[in-house]
Amino acid sequence: MSIPNVHRLIPKFLRVNGLTANSNELSHNYGTYKIYSINEHGPFSEKIGDFEDENYLYMNEKNLVRHKSLNNESQSYAKRYYSTKEGSKPNKLLHIYGRRCYATKPENVKGKLMHEIQKPIETFDDKVTVVGIGAVGMACAFSILSQGISNNLVLIDMFENKLEGEMMDLQHGSLFLKDPKITASTDYAVSAGSRVCVVTAGVRQKDNESRTDLLQRNADLMKNIIPHLVEYSPNAVLLIVSNPCDVLSYVAWKISGFPMTRIIGSGTNLDTSRFRYMIANRLNIAPASVHAWIIGEHGDTSVAVWLVGINEKNVT
Ligand SMILES: NC(=O)C1=CN([C@@H]2O[C@H](COP(=O)(O)OP(=O)(O)OC[C@H]3O[C@@H](n4cnc5c(N)ncnc54)[C@H](O)[C@@H]3O)[C@@H](O)[C@H]2O)C=CC1
Numbered sequence: 001m002s003i004p005n006v007h008r009l010i011p012k013f014l015r016v017n018g019l020t021a022n023s024n025e026l027s028h029n030y031g032t033y034k035i036y037s038i039n040e041h042g043p044f045s046e047k048i049g050d051f052e053d054e055n056y057l058y059m060n061e062k063n064l065v066r067h068k069s070l071n072n073e074s075q076s077y078a079k080r081y082y083s084t085k086e087g088s089k090p091n092k093l094l095h096i097y098g099r100r101c102y103a104t105k106p107e108n109v110k111g112k113l114m115h116e117i118q119k120p121i122e123t124f125d126d127k128v129t130v131v132g133i134g135a136v137g138m139a140c141a142f143s144i145l146s147q148g149i150s151n152n153l154v155l156i157d158m159f160e161n162k163l164e165g166e167m168m169d170l171q172h173g174s175l176f177l178k179d180p181k182i183t184a185s186t187d188y189a190v191s192a193g194s195r196v197c198v199v200t201a202g203v204r205q206k207d208n209e210s211r212t213d214l215l216q217r218n219a220d221l222m223k224n225i226i227p228h229l230v231e232y233s234p235n236a237v238l239l240i241v242s243n244p245c246d247v248l249s250y251v252a253w254k255i256s257g258f259p260m261t262r263i264i265g266s267g268t269n270l271d272t273s274r275f276r277y278m279i280a281n282r283l284n285i286a287p288a289s290v291h292a293w294i295i296g297e298h299g300d301t302s303v304a305v306w307l308v309g310i311n312e313k314n315v316t
């Protein structure tokens with residue numbers, strides 16, 4: 001956001017807060033601040049602008065209430081409430097955080113070189129457990145972390161050495177992630193309080209085997225795995241990926257005693273994604289532009305359904 005726009009924005013906040021700031025006071029460029037709001041849905045839900053001016057924070061410090069250093073002074077925040085904003089409901093209180101980013105003032109070498117030390121993130125309320133850390137389990141684990149689905153990941157498998165190695169590999173990637181907490185064990189106690197448990201443990205097909213051929217072996221594993229998950233995470237959603245995933249979802253439902261709404265099978269998602277890719281590839285369009293599904297069981301009896309609509313510019 002350009003500075004003139006910001007000037008339009010800032011007095012609005014100040015006015016709402018009963019302040020009479022003069023936007024001339026905002027004219028000294030220094031760092032870059034990003035202004036965020038939060039509401040009852042969570043923090044940083046909405047970025048409402050960037051601006052460049054140290055005096056705004058200063059002014060907040062002197063005239064408003066809080067120029068607080070949060071997080072052990074690792075970041076400077078200007079914290080304000082305001083009660084109205086275009087597009088938001090009147091009287092709904094929102095927080096404003098102004099976060100200062102160093103290293104934006106070109107001539108300020110110190111600002112470029114000096115970064116305040118941040119503490120590790122300590123609140124984790126979105127625990128996800130992945131049981132079975134083979135090819136599928138680790139792909140799930142990596143996707144969960146890299147897409148920011150959870151910052152609190154637990155890995156469970158039968159093999160301690162393998163668990164340790166996979167855990168360390170993920171932990172060593174923390175710099176590129178959002179400082180996640182990653183734990184691993186053969187003991188299900190580490191999974192306690194998970195919101196989602198993804199089950200990928202089990203045997204996979206060999207040549208000439210169908211997914212249903214795996215049923216007995218993997219159903220036996222479920223009898224061992226599911227009760228532990230229920231014991232430690234009685235409110236979790238179970239996502240069953242092990243094959244045959246639809247039948248094993250049923251098995252997991254029966255063993256767990258959970259309501260049906262808390263058992264999800266990965267079903268034909270993978271098949272659908274494959275199908276869309278193939279059509280997209282054939283038509284030279286993006287998979288997201290293909291409307292096609294594989295329905296039925298994730299297995300040899302599944303059925304393809306699709307719709308093709310063509311106009312001058314698009315194929316849908
Ligand atoms: N639903 C879907 O779309 C897909 C399902 N699958 C299924 O996922 C399952 C896993 O496949 P992969 O990862 O390729 O196999 P994998 O052999 O690479 O990994 C299986 C993992 O499960 C672990 N495991 C076995 N018994 C266990 C137990 N009692 N407790 C904890 N961990 C246990 C093994 O130690 C191993 O690490 C298979 O059943 C496969 O058919 C695979 C691909 C897609």
Ligand SMILES: CC(=O)C(=O)O
Pocket residue numbers: 211243270
């Ligand atoms: C293994 C399996 O279910 C799949 O790749 O579709």
